[in-house]
Amino acid sequence: MKFVDEALIDVAAGDGGNGCVSFRHEKYKEFGGPNGGDGGRGGHVYAVADVNLNTLVDFRYARRYEAKRGQHGMGSDMFGAAGDDIVLKMPVGTIVTDADTGDVLYELLVPGETILLAKGGDGGFGNMRFKSAINRAPRQKTPGWPGEKKNLKLELKVLADVGLLGMPNAGKSTLIAAVSNARPKIADYPFTTLHPNLGVVRVGPEQSFVIADIPGLIEGAAEGAGLGHQFLRHLQRTRLLLHVVDIAPFDDGVDPVAQAKAIVAELKKYDAALYDKPRWLVLNKLDMVPADERAARVRDFVKRFKWKGAVFEISALTREGCEPLVQAIYQHVRAQQVADRPVVEVDPRFASTPLSAAD
Template sequence: MKFVDEATIDVAAGNGGAGCASFRREKFIPFGGPDGGDGGKGGSVWAEADRNLNTLIDYRYARRHEARNGEAGRGSDCFGAAADDIVLRMPVGTIITDLETETVIGELLEPGQRILLCKGGDGGFGNLHFKTSTNRAPRQKTPGWPGEVKKVRLELRVLADVGLLGQPNAGKSTLITAISNAKPKIADYPFTTLHPNLGVVRVGPEKSFVVADIPGLIEGAAEGAGLGHQFLRHLQRTRLLLHVVDLAPFDPEVDPVKEAKAIVAELKKYDAELHAKPRWLVLNKLDMVPEEERAARVKDFIKRYKWKGPVFEISALTREGCQPLIHAIYDHVAAEQRVIEERDVRFDSPDPIE
């Protein structure tokens, strides 16, 4: 299935039904009075987060979603029926923005969460509504109120704890395959990954975190080179970035230090907050480097790169060094999670009686 993380749709709520101006007319009842009912409420449009969806492909072609109008009121005290609401199911992590005002309507961050996109119009009043002690034969009625109409932009940002960042063919897909059950496409050519992949890493019972793998970033992505910046938004909700570097590139003339600095520069161009996130250095493909050269090559890279943060030396293919990396990531993610416990006054110990 094609991965779609952006869509623009039109949503329209239903109009309210018109009120009715009617009088009771029955044999032997000459002064029956007004009996025109109110109109029914128009249907509203809601957005709901669905854990079973992971793309916005359903909204790439179905661009307009309308709710039904409410029924008009009728005589004999009959009120119009309200129209049913419609619910648009979207992936968890979707951001909904009003295109006209450029304001964010809401974000779907939890499964089952609902956001009102367009409110249905209220029904109009029938003449029964205007009956008073001094106005016993009202002929007033009102039309139904119109429902809201909006043009909204849907933007999906995947929810992950850790994001993988690096050049094409740095081994990001191999790494997420080694530490999780994700099965992304892996090949020996650049840009094998064309859309984000998510993998759940299980450290132990009730201990896990989510890793996001995005397509490789190259120098000049800000100007549209490669796949550009279009997938970097999926890293904005992560708590930690893993900068994966290939220490054994195919081309011997390629300098890993220069490539790593280019990635960081593109990250800073895209978003300063994303650049400021905690970032760890993961030196990959050490199985391609002779054992007697590994220490010297790693030391030379760190020295020229001028890196002072955490460094992990791994081989995603042979899974060498992956376990210490997994446990360090989990400790960091668990420390970042804030658990807010609400105090229940029922369990507070009473004051001692003096």
């Protein structure tokens, strides 16, 4: 299935039904009075976050969503039925924006979260609403109110705790396949990854985090070159970035330090907030470096790259060094989750007091 992370849709809630003008006609009741009912409300348009979806591809082909209008009011004090609502299932992480103004309207961040995209119009009043001591035979009614109509832009940002950053063919897909349940396509040519891949890394019972493999960046990505710039938005919600570097590139003339600096420069150009996120350096493909040269090559890279943060030496292919990396990531993500947890103030009236031994 094609990965689609942007879509434009039109939603239209249903119009309200019109009110009814009617009078009671029964035998032996000369002045039956008004009995025209109100119209029913129009159908609403809802969006619900579905954890089973991971793409907006359905909205690429069906762009118009229109709810039913409310039924008109009828005689005998009968109100019109409400129009049927429409529920649109969207992936968790979808941002809903007004396509005309660019204002962000909603964000679906919690599985099962439901939002109202367009409100149905209220039904009109029937003539029974206008009955009074002075006006005993009203012939007034009101039409139904129109439903809301909106042009919306849907944008998907995958919800991952950790994002992989690096040049094409740096080994990001191999790493996510080695530590998680994801099975991305892997080959020995650039741009193998054409869309983000999500993987769940199991650290222990009820201990896990989500890692995202983003298509590789190249120099000029912030201006639109290559594929990675299309997916950099998916890194904005991560808690940690892993800068994966191929320490043993196939081409003799390629300098890993120059490539790594180019990635950092593109990241800073794209989004300063993304550049300021916690970032660890992961030197990959150590299995292709002779054992007696590894320490010297790593020291040389760190010195020339002028890196002062965390450094991990791994081989995603042989899984050497992957377990310490996974454990360190989990501890960092867990600490961030605890720090971001809101503080709930407890009302003293409902605060529990510990029971004494006598109790």
